[in-house]
Amino acid sequence: MAHEKLEKQLGLWDVYAIATGAMFSSGFFLLPGIAAAITGPSVFIAYFVSGLLVLPTMFSVAELATAMPKAGGTYYIIDRSLGPVMGTVGGYGSWLALVLKSAFALIGMGAYISIFVELPIVPVAVVLTIAFGVLNIVGAKETTALQKVLVAALISIMTFYIAQGLFSVFSADFFEVTRNQFTPLFIDGATGFWATVGMVFVSYAGLTKVASVAEEVRNPDRNIPWGMFLSIMSAIFVYVAGVFIMVSVLDPAEFREDLTPVATAGEAFMSWLPGETGIILVVIAAVAAFASTGNAGIMSASRYPLAMARDKLIDNRFSKIGSMGTPVIAIIATVFLMIFFLVAFNVAQVAKLASAFQLLLFGLLNLAVIVMRESKIEEYDPGFNSPFYPWIQIAGMILSAILILEMGLLSILFTLVVSIFSIGWFYYYAYGKIDREGAIFHVTARLGKRKDQGLEREMRGILREKGLREEDPYEHVVASAAVIDEPNKNLSYKTIIKQASDIFAERLDMDREFLVDNFCKAQDMGTIPLGNSAVINHIRVDEDCQPQMVLVRIPESIKVSTEGFDVLDEDQTGDVENLRAMIFLVSSSEHSSQHLRLIAHLAEMIDAKHFIERWKSAENESELREILLRDERFINITIRENNRTKELIGKKIMELDLPGESLITILKRNGNIKIPHGYTVLEDGDEISIIGEVEDIEKVKEWRKTDDK
Structure with a gap:
């Protein structure tokens, strides 16, 4: 089923801004004091350890998002790897968790604004939700333009804040400060420390939400992993250094009860600035942080119903793309859901319950990498490969399970309720409407069971959308391709295979009959119809060789069957496909993914408007090559x-x-x-x-x- 596509408008710094903006809000501006009450001065170490523990999931998401850069991120990945039942759980859970996190961020933004302007917090949050919703409808590029401004302001002020704070700490008697402020380092031993790690871990959860807008990212193979890596490095630095400063300059007892520790610490070491400049800068940074989380949250969250609607898990209207190139109905639904939670619930308490679900999703994402790799789907072609596979994914799943247990009974119950609702919804609404399974069925196929062929077709479509990589020699292969401009109208397909094999045999120094046999076997399995009166017959050989191509132009009246006949019959021309262009491709089995990308890009070129007219009217071999370049x-x-x-x-x-x-x-x-x-x-x-x-x-x-x- 064809779907309206989202425009690829986002670059590296857009990805960085979305990921960074999704991480900074309550985790930095509200949580440090609460966390310090559990573990004491070691709270800054807890933030550092939490940042390291999120790396397995970051690596997994970077791999999965570059292999499957589609709207819906977490939902789409889990659905295609673990199947539509788990996909429904991931879709609803991700949408709900991100809506709650975004609503909570806007509550925090309203709270910081009220420091200077006395306004009711919830109505302010509702107005901000509507404003960001309208901006998201206008366009992804406009949304991320604001996001980059907010993140730039946040990082700039935080860099100044940290520089001033560290100067203040180290200009004093460092050893005296350490003795007074950091003793004892742990107030509740290992138990309190690891409980704090679990609490602050969700501060980094927003990092993975960038996968939900992967479909709109230009050059995802480069921009997604680099954007995530730069973002997590920035977050770890700001979190650890900033919390270290708070521990160093604030009275321990007051710090553990302070809900605005960033502002309180700033007043302590930025008093040299005129008037209330220091506190104003902190409030600006806080507002920018909460606004960026809310803005990025609406953008990312709205892609979950969009993707689920495309897959018939919810009403198809959610998949509609408006005239501005954005999923209008999905954005409106996300905004209304946020407003509902803001008005009807204590968002802070409900948002905390969603933390365990975030951890469940992290575990499933790590499992998804293992499933996709072990499925042996050739079209699974990530632009970034997670290091230390599968050990880092196993570690990520174990860590997620441990941290879920630290979240408390209510959070676990919330996760169970959402999961049960999602599974019930799938069997009530979607069961029987969809005909697909996840890559996990390819894993079972290796044990003699069935697999989902439709997923391979879908992954081929993704390869086509992603396009070539810089190292792919597409231009060289086409520019050096041999051309068979066949004038004979009474030729068989076997004759064409022999002619192409003669050329490949000479170029690759290979046996002609071996090539003929393999092209015939490939034909028996079915050529790839590229549309526009063109097909491709391709094989991979064990030899390490550069890809080679032969282009064939066929007379206008010939009809060549692409399936259902014996290609060994030299007299049979068939009467199924009225073909004008045939493309033969040979490449090495060592570069299977590159082979598939070349085929995918050929399909893209052949789908171009007026291709067949240009192909028929080309005056010579050079013009035939130029059409595909x-x-x-x-x-x-x-x-x-x-x-x-x-x-x-x-x-x-x-x-x-x-x-x-x-x-x-x-x-x-x-x-x-x-x-x-x-x-x-x-x-x-x-x-x-x-x-x-x-x-x-x-x-x-x-x-x-x-x-x-």
Whole structure:
């Protein structure tokens, strides 16, 4: 089923701003004093340990989000890995937990605003919810633009705050401060310390919420892991250094009862600033932190109903994309749910109950990595691979279980209630409407049981949406592809396979019959129909070789069957597919993921408007290749005596000073194709095909402009 796509508008700093903004709010501006009451001065160590403990889940989410960059993040990942029942639990639970966290953040924002302006907190929070909801409807780019401003203000003020605080601490008698403020370091031993670690751990939970907007991230393979890594490093630094300063400058007894410890500590060491400048800066930082959490929360939370509606788990109207390119109904539903909780409940207490559910999701995300890898789905192609697999995922699951037990009975009961409701909803509303299973069925398939073929198709679609990686040699493969421009209208598919195999056998120094047999076997399994009257037949070989491609243009009237006939019958042409383009691809089994990305990108190029018209009207082999190339990275140049290119005549290719990393891939001389080598000497009349980066090709185009003069 086709769905409306969200635009890819978000870059690295957008990802950083969303992840960072989702972490800073009550965890820093309200929680430190409460946490210190349990463990004492060691509270800053608890924040550090909690930051380290979130790393397994961060690595897991970074891998999963780069493999499956789709709206819904946690929900989508759990659904596709563990199946739709667990996906429903993850979807409803993630949506509810993030709505509560965001509502709680806006309560905190209202509380800090009331320091200077006497206003009722709940109505202020409701107004802020509506304002951020409207901004989210306007557009993701506009939402993250505000997010970047808020996070920039927060980080800037916190950097100044920490610098001033550390200067104050270390300019005093450090050993005296340590003796007075940090003794005893633990007031309730290991029990109190680990209970505090569990309490503050959820301060970092917002880090993973960036996965819910992964579909809108440009170059997710790079931007998601880097954005998360930079964000967690920033958060650990600010949390640990900031709480260390609070412990150092505040009276221990007062600190443990203080609900605004950041402001109180700031007053202690920023008194040199005129008037109330110090406290104003802290309030600005707090408001920015709470606002960024609320803003990012609405943006991330709204993608859960969007993704669930796409999968028929809730009403399809939630999946509608508005004229601004945002899921309007899903955003409105999220805003109304937040307002309901703000008006009807004590949000602070209910938000705490959701912490255990966050930890359950963390455990499931770590399990999802194991399931996806062990499923052996070839199309599972993450741009980031979690280190130390599977031990780091096992550690993440064990830690989640331990910390859940630290959250208390009420939090565990809340998690059970949400889970039972979600499972009940699935069987009441969605059971029988959906026909898919998770990757876990691929794991059982290895034990002789069934697997979900639909997931492989969906993952291929994701590969296509993600596009190529920088290291993929797509341009080189297409630019150097051999071309069969077949004029014979009475040819069989077996004849085409033989012609293509002859070319591959020469280029790869492989046995022709081996290639023919493998292409025939691949045909029996079904070619990949790319649409637009084109198909691809592809194989992978055990040899370590560079990918090679053969392009075939077929006469207009021929019909070639792509399934259901014996390809060994040389007289059979079939009458199923009216094909004009056939593409053969051979690559090494050692690079299976790259092989699949090349196929996915071919599909993207062939889906382009007017592809088949351009293919039919191409005048020569070079034009056929150009149709499949990204125009800005490819150019054909003819060497002539009467223009600038005459400087190339008589030179070896290895002697040429081509712009940047550009490369000559094909040389056509006297109508014959030659594979260029470093010692190939260029001659007058040679036609060369050059690929390279966009800026390099722009420089080469100057040669063609000269040709036209």
